[in-house]
Amino acid sequence: MDNLGMVFGLTGAAIAALFAGIGSAVGVGIAGQAAAGATSEKPDLFGKVLVLQLLPGTQGIYGLLIAFITLSRIGIMGGQAPTVGQGLLYLAACLPMGFVGLGSGIHQGKASVASINLVSKKEDQFGKAMIFPAMVETYAILALLISILSIFGIK
Amino acid sequence: MAILPMKRILICGMKKDRKRVLEFLQRQGVVEIDTSAEKDEVFGQTDMTASSAGFSRNADMCDQALKILDGLVPAKDGLFTDYQVIDRAEYEKRIGLREESTAKAKQIVELNKRIAENEGEIPRLEIQIEVLEPWKNLDIPLDCEGTRHSAAIAGTLGGEVSLSDIYRQIAELKPELDAFDVEIISSSPEQTCLLCLVHKDQKAELEDALWRMNFSKAPLSSLNPAEEIASLKKQIADDQKQIEEDRETIIGLASERDNIRFVRDDYAMRAEKYEAIGRLAQSKRTFVLSGYLAKQDVKKIEEGLADMDVMVEISDPAPGEDVPIKLKNNKFTSPMESVVANYSMPNRSEIDPSAVMAVFYYVFFGMMLSDAAYGLIITIACAVCLKKYKNLAPGMKKFLTMFLYCGISTTIWGFLFGGFFGDAVNVIASTFFNRPDIKLPALWFEPVAEPMRLLVFAFVFGIIHLFVGLAIQMIQMIRNGDVKGAIFDVVFWYMLVGGLIVAVMTVPMLMQDMFQLSFILPLGVRKVALIIALLGAVGIVLTAGRDSKNWGKRILKGLYGVYGVSGYLSDILSYSRLLALGLATGVIATVFNAMAGMVAKGKGVVGVILFIIIFVIGHAMNLAINALGAYVHTNRLQYVEFFGKFYEGGGRTLDPLTENTKYYRVKEAK
Numbered sequence: 001m002d003n004l005g006m007v008f009g010l011t012g013a014a015i016a017a018l019f020a021g022i023g024s025a026v027g028v029g030i031a032g033q034a035a036a037g038a039t040s041e042k043p044d045l046f047g048k049v050l051v052l053q054l055l056p057g058t059q060g061i062y063g064l065l066i067a068f069i070t071l072s073r074i075g076i077m078g079g080q081a082p083t084v085g086q087g088l089l090y091l092a093a094c095l096p097m098g099f100v101g102l103g104s105g106i107h108q109g110k111a112s113v114a115s116i117n118l119v120s121k122k123e124d125q126f127g128k129a130m131i132f133p134a135m136v137e138t139y140a141i142l143a144l145l146i147s148i149l150s151i152f153g154i155k
Numbered sequence: 156m157a158i159l160p161m162k163r164i165l166i167c168g169m170k171k172d173r174k175r176v177l178e179f180l181q182r183q184g185v186v187e188i189d190t191s192a193e194k195d196e197v198f199g200q201t202d203m204t205a206s207s208a209g210f211s212r213n214a215d216m217c218d219q220a221l222k223i224l225d226g227l228v229p230a231k232d233g234l235f236t237d238y239q240v241i242d243r244a245e246y247e248k249r250i251g252l253r254e255e256s257t258a259k260a261k262q263i264v265e266l267n268k269r270i271a272e273n274e275g276e277i278p279r280l281e282i283q284i285e286v287l288e289p290w291k292n293l294d295i296p297l298d299c300e301g302t303r304h305s306a307a308i309a310g311t312l313g314g315e316v317s318l319s320d321i322y323r324q325i326a327e328l329k330p331e332l333d334a335f336d337v338e339i340i341s342s343s344p345e346q347t348c349l350l351c352l353v354h355k356d357q358k359a360e361l362e363d364a365l366w367r368m369n370f371s372k373a374p375l376s377s378l379n380p381a382e383e384i385a386s387l388k389k390q391i392a393d394d395q396k397q398i399e400e401d402r403e404t405i406i407g408l409a410s411e412r413d414n415i416r417f418v419r420d421d422y423a424m425r426a427e428k429y430e431a432i433g434r435l436a437q438s439k440r441t442f443v444l445s446g447y448l449a450k451q452d453v454k455k456i457e458e459g460l461a462d463m464d465v466m467v468e469i470s471d472p473a474p475g476e477d478v479p480i481k482l483k484n485n486k487f488t489s490p491m492e493s494v495v496a497n498y499s500m501p502n503r504s505e506i507d508p509s510a511v512m513a514v515f516y517y518v519f520f521g522m523m524l525s526d527a528a529y530g531l532i533i534t535i536a537c538a539v540c541l542k543k544y545k546n547l548a549p550g551m552k553k554f555l556t557m558f559l560y561c562g563i564s565t566t567i568w569g570f571l572f573g574g575f576f577g578d579a580v581n582v583i584a585s586t587f588f589n590r591p592d593i594k595l596p597a598l599w600f601e602p603v604a605e606p607m608r609l610l611v612f613a614f615v616f617g618i619i620h621l622f623v624g625l626a627i628q629m630i631q632m633i634r635n636g637d638v639k640g641a642i643f644d645v646v647f648w649y650m651l652v653g654g655l656i657v658a659v660m661t662v663p664m665l666m667q668d669m670f671q672l673s674f675i676l677p678l679g680v681r682k683v684a685l686i687i688a689l690l691g692a693v694g695i696v697l698t699a700g701r702d703s704k705n706w707g708k709r710i711l712k713g714l715y716g717v718y719g720v721s722g723y724l725s726d727i728l729s730y731s732r733l734l735a736l737g738l739a740t741g742v743i744a745t746v747f748n749a750m751a752g753m754v755a756k757g758k759g760v761v762g763v764i765l766f767i768i769i770f771v772i773g774h775a776m777n778l779a780i781n782a783l784g785a786y787v788h789t790n791r792l793q794y795v796e797f798f799g800k801f802y803e804g805g806g807r808t809l810d811p812l813t814e815n816t817k818y819y820r821v822k823e824a825k
Contacts, residue, residue, distance in 0.1 A: 051783065058784055065739055068746045077749070127497025131794055134787045138729065141788075145610075145735045152606055 008087030009074035012094030013067040016147065019098035020063025020140075023105020027056025031112035038120035048119050048126050052112050055133040059105035062144040066097040069151050086154060093150035100143035108136035158507045159449040159481045161809075163472045164456070166444040168465030173435065173442045177428050177812070179459050182821070184813030185452040187479055188431050189445045198443065203433030210426035213257060217419035220260035221412065223267045227402065228409040238546035238820040246821050249417050256414040263408055263415075266401040273394040273401075280394075283374075284387050289341040289348045290373060290380035298375045306358040308351040309340075309373035310365065316347045321368075328364040335361055348373065420816035431812050447472070447809065449481050478503055480806035488513040490557030493550060498794050499804025504635055506627055508802060513560075515620050515797070516789055520561040522613075523736035523785035525602075526744060527569025528576040529778045533562030546820060561785075572737070573597025576774055577744025586752045586766070602738055609734045611672065617730025618656065620792070621723070624800030625649065631801060643701065647694035652723050654688025657681075692717050726796045732788050740781040747773030 035049035068077075070090050075081035082090065115129035164186060168176060180186045224230075241249075290297060293309070301307040312321070321337050334354035341348045349370075353361045376383040436443040448456060453469055460467050472478045480500045482492050484507070491509035494516065501507055524530065537559035541552070569575060575595050585591035602609045625645050632641040661681035666672045699719075700712025751769035755762035798804075814821065 054780070054783060055787065058780065061743060061780060062739060064746070065742050069742060072749070127494070127790070130787055131791055134791045135795075137788075138732070138791075141732045141735045142728070144739065145731050148735070148738055149606055149610075152603075 003075075003081055005082035005084045005087030006074050006076070008084065009070055009082050009090040010076065012087075012091035013070035013074075013076075015091070015098040016063045016070070016094040016101070017067035017098075018063070020066075020101025020105065021060045023102035024057050024060030024063075025105075027059070027105040027107075027109025027112065028053060030109045031056060031116065034113040034116040038116050042120060042123075045120060045123065048123070049116050052116050052119065052129065052133065055112050055130070055137065056105050056108035058137060059101040059108070059140045062140060063097055063101050066094055066144070066147045066151070069148070070094060073151065073154075089154045090151065093147055093154065095147075096143040096150075097140075097147040100139055104136050104140040104143075108133045108140075111136050157483055158501060158503070158505070158806075159451060159483050161447050161472055161478045161481070162450050162453055163470045163476075164444075164446055164448050164453075165468040165470070166460065166465050167468075168442060168463065170437060170440050170442050172463055172465060173432060173437075173444075174428075176444070176460065176463060176465060177431055179463070180456070181424065181428055181431075181812050181814055183452070183456060183459065184811050186446050186448045186456065187809050187811045188434055189447070197438045198436040199438075200433060200435065201437050203429045207426050207429040207433065210422045210429060214419050214422035214426060216264055217257070217260045217415050217422065219267075220263040220415055221419065223263055223405065224409055224412055224415075227406055228412075230412065235540065235544050235547060235551060236818065237544040238548070238816070239818060240546055240820050240822050242822050246819075249414070250421065252414055253418050253421065256411060256418045259408055259411045260415045260418070263405055266405050270398050270401045273398050277391055277394055280387050280391050284384055284391075286374050287376065287380045287384050287387070289343065289346065291341075291384055293340050293348075293350060293380050295350075296377050296379055297373050298377055301352070301355070304355055305352050306355050308353065308358070308362060308365065309349070310351075310370050311346045311348050311373065313346060313369055315342050315344050321349070324368055325361070325364050328367055329360050332357055332360055332364065416818040420814075420819045423816060424814050427812065427815055447479050448811075449483075449809070451483075477807065479809035481809040482507050482509060484509050486556070487560070490553045490560070491516060493553050493557070494790065494793065496808065497790075498798060498802075500806035500808050501802070501804060502806040504631070505803060505806075506631055506634075508627065508798070511623060511627060512793055512797070515616075515623075516557075516793060517560045517564040518616070519733060519792055520785050520789045521564030521566075521568040522616075522733045523788060524561075524565040524740055524781055525568040525572050525737040526574040526576065526740055527566050528574075528579070528774075529740070529782070530562050530565030530567070530569050532778065533558055533782065534566060535562075537562060565785075568737075571597065571599040572741070573601050574741050574744070576770075577741055577748050579744070579748050579770070582748040582752045586755055587763070602734065603741060606734060606738065608672075609737070610731060613730045613733035614727055616733060617727045617792075617796070618652075620730070620797055621726055621800060622649070622653075624797045624802075628801035643694065643698035647691045647698065648723075650687050650691025651695060651717075651720060652688075652691075654684045654686075654691060655720070657684035658688065692720075695719075726799070729796055730792065732792075736781065736784055736788060739784070740777065743777045743781070744774065747777060 031053040035053040038049045039046050070093075071077040073079040073082075074087070074090060111133040115132050118129045119126055166176060180188075289311075290309070295307070297309050299307045299309075318337065318339055321339075325332060325335075325337075332353075334357055336352045338350045338352075339347060340350055351361060351365070378386065436445075457467055457469070480503070482495070482500075484492055488510045491512045494512065495501070495507070495509055521530065537555045541547075541555050541559065547555070573595050578594065581591070581594035584593035600608060625648060629641045629645040632638070632644070657676065658681050660666060661676045661678060661684070663675050666675050695716045696710060696713035698713065699716025700709040703709045703712060747769065751766045751773065754769060755766035758765065
């Protein structure tokens with residue numbers, strides 16, 4: 001049980017990467033289905049719908065980021081093995097990114113699907129279509145911010 | 156910089172001159188023709204849809220021909236299609252080739268159609284061969300009726316059946332039959348092909364027996380099956396040869412591509428012109444054209460029309476009119492026009508926000524990407540494209556120019572924060588040269604080390620951005636004569652929000668512990684700031700509901716108005732994305748560098764190669780994802796937070812009659 005702190009820290013990193021990754025995978029997946037449908041009707045739209053499909057992909061990257069910073073501080077990819085208390089702090093710090101990443105990734109995907117429909121009907125409305133999914137991402141960014149600030153704040 | 160003032164133009168002239176006038180206007184490309192031409196007994200509209208549609212059809216046909224050509228012989232256009240600029244004389248010269256080039260385009264389309272037909276026929280012929288294949292040993296045609304006294308019946312039985320079985324079954328079904336002969340032509344597990352010869356008198360009986368055995372007739376062919384197969388095969392070969400030949404012919408026509416592009420543009424232009432003629436009010440011998448143009452273009456148009464026999468009248472549009480909007484900006488701010496247009500064009504009583512936006516846009520984009528190497532890549536890529544393609548479509552040019560400035564800003568922020576491919580300098584130095592002490596120093600500070608400090612600056616930028624938005628609102632209101640509104644809706648908010656922010660800056664706990672800032676305003680300031688904020692709040696309570704006459708209602712609405720301060724809080728917090736996305740770029744870059752460094756450590760040359768592979772793939776991905784993120788979120792900050800403070804939009808873009816071409820642009824001789 002010497003490295004229990006590390007176990008907690010690693011659990012945190014895993015939660016961040018896991019849930020945010022799942023959220024993005026689901027979001028990008030459903031947006032991809034809509035994008036493929038739009039492209040089958042209008043192949044010229046490929047570039048635009050691809051951008052919209054990618055928008056829910058960022059949560060997974062934020063999750064990776066949080067996981068990586070954590071790993072680099074808890075003695076797995078650098079840093080020192082934390083105490084149990086510190087390990088729990090890392091675990092807590094990772095939670096916002098993991099959970100908000102899951103929810104926002106999926107729902108951003110749904111907003112992307114709607115935006116892809118919008119673009120396939122009105123090609124010139126791309127600028128507006130891009131904003132709707134980006135609204136959802138705000139919350140992933142806020143969670144990312146809290147997670148980062150928390151991790152950097154753990155002494 | 157501004158929304159251009161618009162003028163209404165009225166042109167009257169003789170009908171015979173109308174084409175010349177329209178051609179001139181089309182070449183200038185600055186006049187929008189009004190669709191609502193007045194109609195009465197004298198003036199009506201001529202239906203030009205037939206000729207306009209004819210030209211559009213030809214343009215479409217040329218497009219189709221070009222697409223077919225591009226499929227077979229890819230055009231060497233590179234990344235973007237640049238306009239070719241030709242002068243008027245060259246244009247007149249090439250216009251002579253119109254008939255010929257149109258015929259060529261038509262030929263390409265027809266050849267392509269024939270190729271498609273032939274390609275469709277081949278599988279059909281192949282199926283016919285497949286059906287005949289089991290019969291190829293039969294040496295008489297399948298539709299042979301027989302001789303004078305005998306009849307021939309050709310057909311198949313399901314499954315593999317032996318000759319003796321067939322005789323036995325026929326004998327069981329029709330024992331009286333005796334004058335017949337059955338020959339098996341071919342057999343396979345699926346079917347057995349037979350030829351039965353029978354005396355004419357017994358034909359019906361035998362057929363009856365065969366039907367009961369699930370016999371089905373052979374396909375008909377007037378030749379011997381073997382000959383028929385040979386002829387079908389020849390047909391396939393002919394079709395294939397024809398396809399090849401047609402392809403060769405099309406490929407041979409690739410040299411016509413430029414000419415076809417030229418006539419395509421010409422047809423598109425004509426279609427537009429005729430469509431415009433259809434919108435004019437015309438009497439028997441005269442026509443009236445009405446429309447809008449920017450004031451700055453009036454002189455040019457008037458001078459151009461001076462030597463034509465027409466009357467030109469310029470007037471100011473009436474106040475309630477639906478006047479189109481045209482923006483004018485300098486090189487630095489004009490890329491913002493597309494960002495504004497993506498949201499909505501400003502309406503006539505608003506200020507063009509492009510210029511103010513430009514500075515914030517570039518700064519925010521740079522902060523969110525904040526890596527000097529990425530910035531340099533974007534800057535160089537855009538600069539090269541802009542230099543190589545001199546005559547890009549205006550939208551594309553603006554887009555590239557915007558990213559050019561965004562790239563420059565990213566480079567500057569990258570150096571300020573010490574990011575160059577993340578911490579690549581340090582990783583390379585420590586992995587390959589064993590010098591972990593070498594690193595690119597940040598000119599300002601490293602966000603990863605002091606995230607709270609950057610967060611404060613993100614909020615400061617946000618507050619400036621929002622306050623500038625409010626200031627524009629104030630200018631707009633004053634310009635429209637609503638000075639009271641400017642005080643009520645803007646100055647009170649400045650007092651409330653500004654006062655609260657200053658008050659926050661006097662709280663030591665927030666300033667020192669949270670934001671790690673060294674300066675704190677003295678307590679005395681807090682009192683003044685709070686009083687100002689309170690005055691602002693009272694002002695808002697009293698005035699935010701000023702539309703209501705009833706004071707009770709008015710105060711309630713006012714209280715709800717003050718609640719808007721929570722909106723300001725969330726607006727300001729929204730700018731934390733400046734920090735978050737900037738950190739994301741830096742940290743992801745660090746992740747890839749660390750991965751590359753770990754793999755490469757101590758492996759010599761192989762290590763260097765692995766390092767380069769991971770490095771290139773990782774950073775390409777990071778750049779793509781984060782540039783997209785920075786672009787989307789910069790837009791968001793402009794559209795939601797900034798525009799939310801003052802912008803309404805809803806204007807209509809000026810849609811002038813112009814040479815709406817794709818490949819060529821005609822330069823006017825001066």
